[in-house]
Amino acid sequence: xxxxxxxxxxxxxxxxxxxxxxxxxxxxxxxxxxxxxxxxxxxxxxxxxxxxxxxxxxxxxxxxxxxxxxxxxxxxxxxxxxxxxxxxxxxxxxxxxxxxxxxxxxxxxxxxxxxxxxxxxxxxxxxxxxxxxxxxxxxxxxxxxxxxxxxxxxxxxxxxxxxxxxxxxxxxxxxxxxxxxxxxxxxxxxxxxxxxxxxxxxxxxxxxxxxxxxxxxxxxxxxxxxxxxxxxxxxxxxxxxxxxxxxxxxxxxxxxxxxxxxxxxxxxxxxxxxxxxxxxxxxx
Amino acid sequence: xxxxxxxxxxxxxxxxxxxxxxxxxxxxxxxxxxxxxxxxxxxxxxxxxxxxxxxxxxxxxxxxxxxxxxxxxxxxxxxxxxxxxxxxxxxxxxxxxxxxxxxxxxxxxxxxxxxxxxxxxxxxxxxxxxxxxxxxxxxxxxxxxxxxxxxxxxxxxxxxxxxxxxxxxxxxxxxxxxxxxxxxxxxxxxxxxxxxxxxxxxxxxxxxxxxxxxxxxxxxxxxxxxxxxxxxxxxxxxxxxxxxxxxxxxxxxxxxxxxxxxxxxxxxxxxxxxxxxxxxxxxxxxxx
Numbered sequence: 006x007x008x009x010x011x012x013x014x015x016x017x018x019x020x021x022x023x024x025x026x027x028x029x030x031x032x033x034x035x036x037x038x039x040x041x042x043x044x045x046x047x048x049x050x051x052x053x054x055x056x057x058x059x060x061x062x063x064x065x066x067x068x069x070x071x072x073x074x075x076x077x078x079x080x081x082x083x084x085x086x087x088x089x090x091x092x093x094x095x096x097x098x099x100x101x102x103x104x105x106x107x108x109x110x111x112x113x114x115x116x117x118x119x120x121x122x123x124x125x126x127x128x129x130x131x132x133x134x135x136x137x138x139x140x141x142x143x144x145x146x147x148x149x150x151x152x153x154x155x156x157x158x159x160x161x162x163x164x165x166x167x168x169x170x171x172x173x174x175x176x177x178x179x180x181x182x183x184x185x186x187x188x189x190x191x192x193x194x195x196x197x198x199x200x201x202x203x204x205x206x207x208x209x210x211x212x213x214x215x216x217x218x219x220x221x222x223x224x225x226x227x228x229x230x231x232x233x234x235x236x237x238x239x240x241x242x243x244x245x246x247x248x249x250x251x252x253x254x255x256x257x258x259x260x261x262x263x264x265x266x267x268x269x270x271x272x273x274x275x276x277x278x279x280x281x282x283x284x285x286x287x288x289x
Numbered sequence: 290x291x292x293x294x295x296x297x298x299x300x301x302x303x304x305x306x307x308x309x310x311x312x313x314x315x316x317x318x319x320x321x322x323x324x325x326x327x328x329x330x331x332x333x334x335x336x337x338x339x340x341x342x343x344x345x346x347x348x349x350x351x352x353x354x355x356x357x358x359x360x361x362x363x364x365x366x367x368x369x370x371x372x373x374x375x376x377x378x379x380x381x382x383x384x385x386x387x388x389x390x391x392x393x394x395x396x397x398x399x400x401x402x403x404x405x406x407x408x409x410x411x412x413x414x415x416x417x418x419x420x421x422x423x424x425x426x427x428x429x430x431x432x433x434x435x436x437x438x439x440x441x442x443x444x445x446x447x448x449x450x451x452x453x454x455x456x457x458x459x460x461x462x463x464x465x466x467x468x469x470x471x472x473x474x475x476x477x478x479x480x481x482x483x484x485x486x487x488x489x490x491x492x493x494x495x496x497x498x499x500x501x502x503x504x505x506x507x508x509x510x511x512x513x514x515x516x517x518x519x520x521x522x523x524x525x526x527x528x529x530x531x532x533x534x535x536x537x538x539x540x541x542x543x544x545x546x547x548x549x550x551x552x553x554x555x556x557x558x559x560x561x562x563x564x565x566x567x568x569x570x571x572x573x574x575x576x577x
Contacts, residue, residue: 052464183491186331254537257558258558258565265562
């Protein structure tokens, strides 16, 4: 069994119409997902497809209407597991300003671990390690509000790292960032994944952030529309467009060229592949 | 409408140890019908700059002129100016507050002093512009999708009938379809109604595709102000100030470096496609 597993997960929420009648809306509609420890997972899907509801189930911010969510062997429906699960699975949201709590970087990074009653010396050690892992050591005594968006998101990630989780879930962490900030955050996540074996679940609208994932889940209407390796997912251009998504720049360029009769293989996603093919065609 | 910023300087925390000069001697002229993009890294002064356009911030030096008149002059009707220069902040849907969509969009026009009937008409017109249909009017704005909410919020500003629209990252957090819908709307408003559109964005791709003029902010100054094609030629300078060029430009560059003689001043998909077809098939035909 993987580190994150959902079995026939269903989530309904209740809203009211103008006559005050209850209306049930099904945000997640029978989701089966199994994530192996140490994988880098990307979740794609249009606004309202159920991505964020899914993410909130992974650290027990939401509990299933039916079905189960199991995080590292812990069932999220069991209220006793709530705090252990939140230590296993940390969450980073879109807006960096909504999730930093302290004035100074190192205090903020220590906050989560302090609340777990980790001994002071151990906290110091963990904060050092966490700041190093996101390349923010030089900023440890800085004021949080003077950081750039990308730096703030990396501080938020460090705060989670200091809690020593198995898994980090990020709900569009780069949506508000400039290009450099976006690159910094994605590089930090890849590093945590490769060097520390942290399982990463990244929700994004930027297709180019998905090309190096181990596995991609595309959600639509609360279900998995398609899942698999990036090369498989992005070969389905028409299906993705129907689901309100797009493909990485390389894939789109290759697709457009193919339509015009240029002979290129299916499902190109990496720059190097495309360049190699173009050079081959040119030299022929 | 001509909006002119003359030697604008803006300092935060004047007289304190934390005093910081966010805008240094900026000169800009923006006219009706322009589609202007503003890019710059976090903290480059973009948001501070645009808050001068409708007088939310008063410059600590220089002046803001609208059709030649100083908007901070005591006799100038700055309230009217703020109706004329509509500002859509980041995540404008967080500012929706009424119990129905139509009431929310009526809020601005009513405060502008329009009668109930006229406010309703203005709201209706604005909502139809953003593609919100009448069957949704009585719904709570909170029942809508993210993209719809944002369009309702933009309608709230459009209902004031502005001549200039300023938007701070209007597509952050939207999926590709929602993003394209917003840009299509802005392009139409600009082309058909002659509204000046000013968009702050972190997406070089969107700016290459939609902006007709691109302003690059760096450390409180205007580093470049030109058509996107020209601006993106300054790749090294842009990278030095925390920006990039569109992904497609990097790809074309690498193709060129790999020995295929393509143009590298390309910033969008269509041109890249045409150029590659020209180089690849042209060469083949030549061989025959």
